[in-house]
Amino acid sequence: MTPEALYLSPTAKLPYCRGCGHSLVVRQLSRALERLGLPPRSVVLTTDIGCVGLADSLFPYLHTVHTTHGRSTAFATGMALADAILEPQGLKPIVMIGDGGATIGLLHLVHAAQLNVDITVLVHNNFLFGMTGGQHSALSPLNWITATTPYGNWTPPLDLLSLLRTAHATFLARQLATSQELESTIADALNFPGFSVVEIVELCTAYGTRWNQVSGASLEEIVRRQGYALGEVQIEMERPTFRDLYRHGMESPRPKRAKPAVPRLNTLARLADEIRLVIAGTAGERVQSAAALFCRAALAAGLYSTQKNDNPVTQGSGFSLSEICLSPKPIEYTGMESPDVVLVVSEDGWVELEANGTVAACGEETLLLLDSQIEATPTRGCVIRLPLRREANPKRAALSAIAAWLEKNPLLPTEAWEAVLALEPTERRAESAAALEIGRRLACGGGAL
Amino acid sequence: MLAEGALAAGCRFFAGYPITPASEVYEVMMRELPILGGLALSAPDEISSLCYCVGASLRGLKAMTATSGPGWALMIETAQYALMTETPVVVALVQRLGPSTGGATQGAQGDVWLAEFSTSGGYTLPVFSPSNAAECFELAVHAFNWSERLRTPILLLSDKEVGMTSEVVDDEALRIPALVNRKMATAKADYAPYAAQEPECVPAFAAVGGEIKATVTGSAHDTQGRLRKNSPQVISVLERLQRKIEAHAEEIERVRPDLDPGARCLLISYGVTARAARQAVGKLRSEGMRISFLHIQSLFPIPRKWLDRAVAGAEAVFVAEENLTGQYRAALTPYLSGKRIYGINRVGALISPSEIARAVQGVRA
Numbered sequence: 001m002t003p004e005a006l007y008l009s010p011t012a013k014l015p016y017c018r019g020c021g022h023s024l025v026v027r028q029l030s031r032a033l034e035r036l037g038l039p040p041r042s043v044v045l046t047t048d049i050g051c052v053g054l055a056d057s058l059f060p061y062l063h064t065v066h067t068t069h070g071r072s073t074a075f076a077t078g079m080a081l082a083d084a085i086l087e088p089q090g091l092k093p094i095v096m097i098g099d100g101g102a103t104i105g106l107l108h109l110v111h112a113a114q115l116n117v118d119i120t121v122l123v124h125n126n127f128l129f130g131m132t133g134g135q136h137s138a139l140s141p142l143n144w145i146t147a148t149t150p151y152g153n154w155t156p157p158l159d160l161l162s163l164l165r166t167a168h169a170t171f172l173a174r175q176l177a178t179s180q181e182l183e184s185t186i187a188d189a190l191n192f193p194g195f196s197v198v199e200i201v202e203l204c205t206a207y208g209t210r211w212n213q214v215s216g217a218s219l220e221e222i223v224r225r226q227g228y229a230l231g232e233v234q235i236e237m238e239r240p241t242f243r244d245l246y247r248h249g250m251e252s253p254r255p256k257r258a259k260p261a262v263p264r265l266n267t268l269a270r271l272a273d274e275i276r277l278v279i280a281g282t283a284g285e286r287v288q289s290a291a292a293l294f295c296r297a298a299l300a301a302g303l304y305s306t307q308k309n310d311n312p313v314t315q316g317s318g319f320s321l322s323e324i325c326l327s328p329k330p331i332e333y334t335g336m337e338s339p340d341v342v343l344v345v346s347e348d349g350w351v352e353l354e355a356n357g358t359v360a361a362c363g364e365e366t367l368l369l370l371d372s373q374i375e376a377t378p379t380r381g382c383v384i385r386l387p388l389r390r391e392a393n394p395k396r397a398a399l400s401a402i403a404a405w406l407e408k409n410p411l412l413p414t415e416a417w418e419a420v421l422a423l424e425p426t427e428r429r430a431e432s433a434a435a436l437e438i439g440r441r442l443a444c445g446g447g448a449l
Numbered sequence: 450m451l452a453e454g455a456l457a458a459g460c461r462f463f464a465g466y467p468i469t470p471a472s473e474v475y476e477v478m479m480r481e482l483p484i485l486g487g488l489a490l491s492a493p494d495e496i497s498s499l500c501y502c503v504g505a506s507l508r509g510l511k512a513m514t515a516t517s518g519p520g521w522a523l524m525i526e527t528a529q530y531a532l533m534t535e536t537p538v539v540v541a542l543v544q545r546l547g548p549s550t551g552g553a554t555q556g557a558q559g560d561v562w563l564a565e566f567s568t569s570g571g572y573t574l575p576v577f578s579p580s581n582a583a584e585c586f587e588l589a590v591h592a593f594n595w596s597e598r599l600r601t602p603i604l605l606l607s608d609k610e611v612g613m614t615s616e617v618v619d620d621e622a623l624r625i626p627a628l629v630n631r632k633m634a635t636a637k638a639d640y641a642p643y644a645a646q647e648p649e650c651v652p653a654f655a656a657v658g659g660e661i662k663a664t665v666t667g668s669a670h671d672t673q674g675r676l677r678k679n680s681p682q683v684i685s686v687l688e689r690l691q692r693k694i695e696a697h698a699e700e701i702e703r704v705r706p707d708l709d710p711g712a713r714c715l716l717i718s719y720g721v722t723a724r725a726a727r728q729a730v731g732k733l734r735s736e737g738m739r740i741s742f743l744h745i746q747s748l749f750p751i752p753r754k755w756l757d758r759a760v761a762g763a764e765a766v767f768v769a770e771e772n773l774t775g776q777y778r779a780a781l782t783p784y785l786s787g788k789r790i791y792g793i794n795r796v797g798a799l800i801s802p803s804e805i806a807r808a809v810q811g812v813r814a
Contacts, residue, residue, distance in 0.1 A: 044657045056666075057675065063657045065507060066666035066676075068530050074497045078504020078512075079657055082462055085488045086508065091658040108500070111493045250483060292615065299617055307615040310554065332724040334614055335799040 006040050006061050007033045015054045019209075019216070021126060021177030021202020026055050029094070029122065032187035044079060044093045048072040048101035050131045052124050055096050070105025072097050073112055073121060080117040084243045092190065095121040099139035100129045102160060109160075109197070113169035116194045117242045122186070123160060123197060124177075126204040127222075134207025141222055145211035157226060160199055165234055171196035172234040176219045178202075185232060194241040262299045262420065267413040269301035271328055275411075277341040278358055280321040280349030281398050283311050287345070290398035291322030293432065296423070297416040298326050306334045310356075319352035326411075337361065341405060342368045342381070345388050345397035350374050369405055371397065386442045396435030403439025450582040450618060451541055451607060452477035454589025455513050459628055460539070461487035462512035464501035466494055466520060469553040470609035471543040474515035495520035499527040499540065506536050507665060509656035511593055515541035518560045519550065525567045528602050530667040532572055532690065535600040535643070535652060537631055539592045544608035546797065556610035557796060558720050561776035564604050565749050570687070573694045575599070575701055576749040578606040580723045582618045585611065587625070588703070588746060594629035595701060599693055600651050606748065608771075610721040610799060634661050643686050644672035650693035694750055702752035705744040708759055712739040714809060715763035719745045719777060722769050722800050729805035740809065748777060756784055765812060769793035769805050 008030035016022045033043065040061035047053045049069035056064035067075045076093035083091040102109060102123045112119060128146045129135040136146035136153050139160065143152040161172045171192040175182045177200050189196035201223055203209055203216060214222065223230060240248070281287040288309045295305040306325045312318040323339075325331050338361050344350045350370070353359050359378060362368065366381035371388045392400040406412060417436060421429050452474045455463075463482055465475035482489035488505075492498040495516055502512035516524065521542050531538045544560045546552035564576055575595055577588040589605060596603040634640050634653035642664045645652040655661040664674035671682040694701075705723075707730065718726035723744040730742040743759040745752055760766060766788045768778035775792035782790060793800060793808045 041660060041662070042658070044663070053668075054676075056664075061662060063663040064665065064674075065657065065663070066668060068526055068667055071496065071500050071527065071530075074500030075504040075507070077497075078462075078464070078501035078506075079508045080504075081464075081488055081490060081501060082505035082508035082510045082512075083658060085461070085486065086510075086658075091508065107493050108497060111497060246488070295615065295617075304617045305615075306617075308610070308613065313553065331616065332728040333799070333802050334610065334616075334721075334724065335801055337801050337803060 008058055012058055014058065016051060017205050019203070019205040020051070021200065022051055022055070022124060024177045024182070024202070025122060025124060025200055026058055028183040029186055030059070031183045032190055035183070035187050036190055038092060038190070042090050042092055044076070044091060046072045046076040046079075046093055046095045048095070048097040048105075050098045050100060050129065052096045052098045052101075070097075070101045070103070071108065072101065073105055073108035073119070076119045077108065077112045077115065077117050080119050081242065084246050089243065093119040094190070095119060097121060097123055098130070099123065099125040099127060099137045103138040103158070109164060110167040113164050113167040113195050115242045116168070116170055116239055116245070118194055120189045120192070120196045120198070123199045124202060125160075125199050126202045126208055128204055128207055130204040130206060134204065134211070141226055146207065159226070159228065161197065161228075161233060164197060168239065169197060169234065170194045170236040170239050171232070173197070173232040174199045174201065174223070174228060174230050176201050176223070176230065178216050178219060179230075181231070188232060192235070194239065262296050262423070264302065265300050265413065265415050265419060267301065267415050269298060269303045269328070269411050269413070269416070271303060271326060271411045274325060274327040274331070275340050276336055277324045277326070277343065278321060278336060278339045278353065279324065279343045279398055279401065280319060280353050281345040282348040282394070283316050283318055283320040285320065285346065285395050285397065287320040287349070287398040288322050290402060291324055293399065293420055293424075294402050295324060296420040297412055300419045301412050301416040303328060304331050306331050308334060319348040321349060321352060338363045339366055342366060343398070343401040343405060344368070344370045344374060345401050346371060346394070347374055350376055367405070369401055388442065391442060392435055392438045396431060396438070399432055399435040400439035400442065403436040404443035407440045407443035451515070451579070451585040451589050451605060451612065452481070454586035455539065455593065456481055456485060457586070457625060458511065458590040458593035459630070460511045460513050460593060461485065462502060462505035462510040463487070463489040464492045464498040464514055465489070466492050466498050466516070468517045468520050470545055470613045471515040471517050471520070471541060473612060474541055474543070478513075495523040496527060499524040499538070502538050503527060503531050503534075503536050506538050507657045507663070509659070511537065511597065513539040513541065515543065517543050517545045518547045518563060521560065521563065528574070529568050531602040532568060532574070533667045534665050535690070536602075536665075537596040537600050538602045539589070539596050539605060540602060541589075541605040541607060543612040544606065552797075554609060555797060556608045556721060556771065556799065558608060558722065558771040559776070559796070560606065561748065561770075561772065561780070564606055565780070572691055573750050574602060574604055575694065575747070576604045576606050577703065577746055578720045578748050579611055579746070580720050580744065581611065582614075582616050583623060584746065586618070586623055590626050590628070591703065594626060597631040598629050598651065599697060600631060600654060601694065606720065608721055641672040642674045643670060645689060645693070648696055650689050650696050698750040699754050701747050701750060702755055703746040704752055704755045705746065706755060706759060707742040707744070709739050709741050710762060712741040713762065713764045714738070714740045714767070714813070715743065715759055715765070716740060716767045716769065716805070716809065717743045717745065717759070717781065718769040719748055720770070722771050725800050725802045726769050726805055728802035729809070732802060732806050733809060738813070749780075751780065751784060753784065756781070760785060760788060763788060765789045765791065767791045767793055767809055769800055771800055772796060
């Protein structure tokens with residue numbers, strides 16, 4: 001087999017209209033591949049939708065992937081990304097896309113440029129959508145007549161290469177389909193280690209030349225009129241490719257996969273039946289982390305738990321709450337039909353519990369432990385007030401509230417807290433221990449908890 | 450746990466885009482995949498996320514993305530491409546309250562139709578729906594296994610209440626199925642990328658970049674992957690895409706049955722609502738009622754074997770799900786002829802065990 005037969009056979013019957021630039025591009029692409037001697041199985045030709053999407057069947061020995069409209073770049077990027085972690089590496093994706101596909105898939109081009117994946121994109125810019133009947137595209141020149149701009153195009157065309165330059169594209173070139181240099185430009189792009197784009201300017205002989213006074217000879221004039229340069233307009237050799245970046249990134253020590261290892265104690269919790277608690281306070285005051293610590297302590301003592309958190313979309317302002325269910329058995333329903341215990345450490349928390357229906361769902365049996373500064377008076381349930389915010393740092397009030405309730409309802413052994421505090425970062429450990437101690441102390445003076 | 454399950458299943462590629470309540474999966478994969486020698490990447494949008502996954506899968510890696518309803522809406526074009534090109538890929542769809550932006554931090558089971566009925570032509574997308582953290586892990590492995598074996602996109606339909614609730618998992622009790630990898634093409638001479646033997650009906654896979662030429666296309670094609678119009682072979686390839694799912698429907702079934710052969714009432718549920726349903730069944734039985742319960746984990750293809758078995762003696766069938774219109778109930782209805790069918794539905798909050806029990810008792814009275 002001759003080298004050229006590995007790519008496009010010289011006798012291949014091309015499916016394109018007479019005079020269409022696509023025929024020139026597939027021939028020059030084949031010559032460029034031949035010149036570089038790329039093994040066919042190291043190349044994947046990824047084609048977009050449109051007449052350009054007929055090209056893959058012309059290359060019988062290359063891997064071919066015919067994709068959806070505009071997405072060819074993204075599929076090719078996925079292949080290149082995967083190739084970066086596989087051995088042996090060296091896959092060369094080539095994307096063949098039109099001006100329409102480049103527009104609808106613009107973000108894929110931008111991201112491929114940012115990543116600097118090793119793919120080559122050939123943008124066949126014939127200024128319109130050919131296969132669908134000659135509609136204008138975002139790359140149509142001003143005053144261009146198409147099926148959808150019968151009075152001439154009045155939106156300025158996108159300068160694709162300038163746009164991609166701002167996305168850190170490393171190799172950008174523009175050539176006429178009729179240029180003698182097209183083959184070498186494509187070869188340079190293919191040979192370039194990183195993201196490369198060649199915008200190939202051509203004419204659609206079915207529609208472009210039908211409605212506009214143009215011919216192959218006027219292509220250069222159209223390009224000049226738009227102020228576009230021809231040739232290899234940007235080559236940036238210094239930027240590392242995605243493959244280099246990935247390898248470099250992976251050279252740094254890999255963290256060990258740490259599993260949160262909560263020890264299982266011999267002293268078990270004293271809980272006969274499911275219990276449901278709501279803990280509410282202010283965002284940023286460690287309400288949810290106090291609840292998580294409580295659940296881990298419960299786990300150490302052999303209990304099952306579920307924890308659901310809620311806060312406003314802004315995350316760092318307004319209320320913060322956790323709903324907890326503890327049980328000696330696996331937990332099914334995780335909702336809160338009527339809470340057994342409600343711990344509220346700030347006004348924000350109380351306001352939210354009124355808004356979300358928790359207050360209304362409290363029964364006569366519900367225990368409500370409120371910070372003394374909360375003014376509202378619950379109409380149902382047993383209410384206890386403790387000066388949590390005054391005595392404890394507000395950021396520790398939720399943990400203090402939990403400790404206060406547990407002091408009078410000792411379902412967890414103290415070893416459970418010790419076990420989970422030992423897993424906390426050192427700087428948090430003392431703070432948390434102090435918060436627990438404050439809670440216990442307040443409870444001792446705090447009546448009917 | 451869904452992410453952990455994916456890692457255990459051999460997932461080595463993930464591309465994601467932030468969306469509540471699926472961002473946890475994204476974050477775990479970004480942290481853990483590089484350590485296992487895999488690649489996790491932030492995509493610029495959901496369309497790119499799934500395209501990257503499909504591209505990586507074509508290169509030979511097991512790939513997944515995670516999203517919620519709004520993101521899935523953007524991925525449907527690419528999911529269809531994966532179906533048509535027979536590219537294995539897993540999409541975790543963590544539901545939230547819709548329509549549109551809806552309620553990002555509110556649970557819902559409102560994407561059943563959007564998940565299943567998202568292909569032109571009405572092809573069956575296998576859908577697994579976990580109800581708790583342990584099932585997230587186990588069903589993620591099943592999803593990858595079936596995706597590999599059938600070479601088709603698979604959905605893991607979770608929701609905010611399952612995905613964002615912390616709960617205790619006994620990892621020693623996890624049932625981790627043996628891993629399945631796609632069948633690779635070996636014959637070089639007469640390899641036809643879209644030809645498959647009965648009864649498996651799944652073609653052997655040639656990776657892009659491998660020794661065997663890969664021919665991939667989302668356009669109607671013959672067994673060689675050639676674009677053809679009016680060719681009977683194209684129709685037979687299209688028919689096989691559906692037949693390969695149907696041929697394995699019984700094997701795909703995953704249910705947690707709790708049937709009472711003497712019961713005239715059957716309660717069916719899935720996902721997070723199945724937890725409340727199980728609790729409701731316990732309550733009703735403790736009050737002396739005879740009732741069967743079928744917790745369905747593999748929503749699609751409809752688990753006909755277990756469904757037929759469960760409905761055999763039933764006169765009334767209740768389907769509990771957190772959506773307004775009874776999406777899964779509607780999908781089951783054609784298989785429940787002659788039964789009285791009742792929906793237990795609500796949106797905006799979990800359905801509670803007592804709500805389910807009341808509904809069942811109300812009809813009985």
